[in-house]
Amino acid sequence: GAGVSQSPSNKVTEKGKDVELRCDPISGHTALYWYRQSLGQGLEFLIYFQGNSAPDKSGLPSDRFSAERTGGSVSTLTIQRTQQEDSAVYLCASSLLQGAEAFFGQGTRLTVV
């Protein structure tokens, strides 16, 4: 595709429900990143993929968070048993090579009520 695509763009969910966030990176980009951003804050690193493997999962806030990437392309970030503190914008980015210029999607705004 032309750019990084994230879906849904907005998600409102009830506390305790599971949510799945999707990221379609730019075709051919080997590196894929997930970040979380609370209102007025910086980007909190969650996880990144090189191909289908995740060399660094250290940013995932708790074991309720998981992510996978299949076929070196689409990635899903799953949050189980959502809590109100999970409310934030979740940003995905991809780059041709690890550490190179990253292209961002428009994010998913998650609201847990």
Added chain:
Amino acid sequence: SQQGEEDPQALSIQEGENATMNCSYKTSINNLQWYRQNSGRGLVHLILIRSNEREKHSGRLRVTLDTSKKSSSLLITASRAADTASYFCATDSNSGNTGKLIFGQGTTLQVKP
């Protein structure tokens, strides 16, 4: 913990003035990048400077890098109201898991017409 720290946190200037933002980081890096974010959604890449470079220009942007001080600065010359945004530095560490882009907390720039 975040790798990059920007200062100032907020900056307000008049159109036509120059804006300077600084970024400090902790570990050795492969490169440092600057991004811009409007309206709390996707980030746009501005410029990348490699660890063996000291200065780089792109249009009205000038970036410097001092690896001995582990710091970088972004200068926007002849600012315009459209430059109003948040600006983030991001580093690609060359220690531990490379390829992981870590962002600072950002500088919010307001350019008054």
